[in-house]
Amino acid sequence: MTRFKTSRAGLIAASALSAAALAGGVLIGRATTPAGAPAGPTAESRKVLYWYDPMVPGQRFERPGKSPYMDMPLVAKYADEAPPGPGVQIDPAKVQNLGVRTATIERGTLPSGVTATGVIDFNERDVAVVQAKAAGFVQRVYGRAPGDVVGAGAPLADVLVPEWAGAQGEFLAVRRTGDAALIRAARQRLQLLGMPPGLIASVERSGQVRNVATVTTPSGGVIKSLGVRSGMTVAAGQTLAEVNGLGRVWLNAAVPEAAAGLVQPGQTVTATLAAYPGQTFSGRVTAILPQAEAESRTLTARVELPNPDGRLRPGMFATVQFGGVAQPALLVPSEAVIRTGRRTLVMLADPGGRYTPAEVRVGREAGGRTEVLAGLSAGEKVVASGQFLLDSEASLSGVQARPLGAPAPLKAAAALHESVGRVEQIAPDRVTLSHEPVPAIQWPAMTMQFRLADPALARGLKAGDRVNFAFEQAPAGPTVRRMNRVSP
Known part of the structure; x- marks a missing residue:
């Protein structure tokens, strides 16, 4: 009987000890979590915007299930995954690893000449x-x-x-x-x-x-x-x-159909032949034949070349350069253009490391640059290398391309800095001023040259006048936007 009581007391003590240990563990576990720390979001608590197939990200579904395109379940798109702004954001380290290069859209001149190949033929008029x-x-x-x-x-x-x-x-x-x-x-x-x-x-x-x-x-x-x-x-x-005369011969040049509008009768032409390296032969376009070659999609431009010494023999191969006047155009590097077959895109490099696809309409191409007819504005930056990977990332993220005709984002106005100075010298488009310190940009008092945004700003001023002026830090150098004479 005594032995039984002893065993029972031991069991009770062991049970109490186990309960105390369990309670202590819970208390320890609670103590390790800082008070007020938010618990991580669970899949059940996150708001789902829609479901999509990663292989077809443009198609969205309202309910989960299996993809109708692939034998795989749909993936949820959560609200907290939505990007804070337009476009797709890429980690700068990844951008550097991809070798991404950007280029600025600028206005320039694009040669209007066309280069084609041709063959010397008999002059059938002789x-x-x-x-x-x-x-x-x-x-x-x-x-x-x-x-x-x-x-x-x-x-x-x-x-x-x-x-x-x-x-x-x-x-x-x-x-x-x-x-x-x-x-x-x-x-x-x-x-x-x-x-x-x-x-x-x-x-x-x-x-x-x-x-x-x-x-x-x-x-x-x-x-x-x-x-x-x-x-x-x-x-x-x-x-x-x-008898066919050889005093003048024909050069039948195959002009691509896309460039046929740049070739006109009477246009000057220079030709080079492999038989005579380093020499050029000049002539004029006498006719553009009315029928296009269906297989090569080219038109034949007939060029008449003088051949006084008989060196130009029918059957010789020639490279033809049609002369033209350089025309101003909005230019983008040709390597930045993405042609999908259905539309033409470029990847815009936005501030903050974001990239947005934009639809464009392009025109002529020469010297590694392509003319932009619509979709871009001067000063915007595009990705010239690595744009295909960025475009794929934007497609997977469901980013919509900026359509044609959409206005480009407005740039923030450049900050103007004001100061007072004395006119030292005036040129047609520049002015030299001895100005006071400019604390906003940590400039000390000094004498320096400024560009004039408008030559009329210096009208009526002369060396020695004291002026109050405002300027901006433009890429071409400090540029005066406002300037008035002040009393001495």
Whole structure:
């Protein structure tokens, strides 16, 4: 009995000790949490704005569930995750690791010239056709062949014309009569039979019949076709040869369809050829052919080039530079432009390390710069390197691009600093002042030169005048915005 009481007392003591220890642990646990410290937000207490699929962030859902696009659950977008301002904010360390570079939108001049490639071709306006004046037989040829370059008057073949023998005999018989009218009529008959004037004069001078005529080229150039062979019979009017002149050649340049509006007839052109490095050939656009090449989407600009020494040969390849006048434009680095196929974007670099996509409309491109027709203003900064990663981050965050026509954010007005000084020297756009200290920007009293925002500010002032002026710290240097003479 005594043993039982002892065991029971031990159990009671052990139970009390365990309860005390448990209570102490709770008290210790409570003591480790600072009084008044807010508990971290739980998923149940956070406000959900919407649910979305990370792969399709632009589509939002009102209820949780499985994505209709991917075999994965929708992700909640909480209110405390919403960015405090427009755009997406990137950790500066990550921006540095990405190698992000920015560029300022500025006005400049963009060359309006167009560069294209072309091929030298024959001038089809300088073609001479050699035909038989009368029916006859080819007695002799002079070894010509298509592709030979010949000069004017080069012989091609000797043709025997039987019909000319009888007519020349009659002419000589009439000539012996001395009747001027009959002689004139007989000479005219020889001309109508196709005899060259030189042959008629030779018959009249020698008094002998000459019914063999030498066919010659009327102009110099290259023989494109030759249809005369020894022993063949020719008919009156038959084409014996075609000669294409080489004094001027055509350069057919393939101009991209997008740049066709910058090329006009009469425009000056310079061409360079691989065959003659370091040399340029000048010409003018004579025509723009009306049909575009469907495969290459180019238009053909026909350029006429002088070729006095015959060095420009058809088939040669050339690089063509169409002249133009540089035109002012709003310019952005070409590498900053993101073309999605549906629209064109740039990433704006906003103050505070935020980045916002903006839709733009672009125009011409030259020298690594692209003309901006709409969507940007001078002075805005865009991302020129790493913009694709920033655009992806903005898409995943559901950031909407600034649409075309939306006004750019207004810049804060530059702070003006006032002081009093004496005019030392006045120039058309500058003024030199000995001014008092400017405590706002920690400037001591000194003599320095200021730019004039408007030359009219110095009108009526002269060296030695005491003035009260206000200036701003512009990128081009301190610029006076207001200046008035004060009493001494």
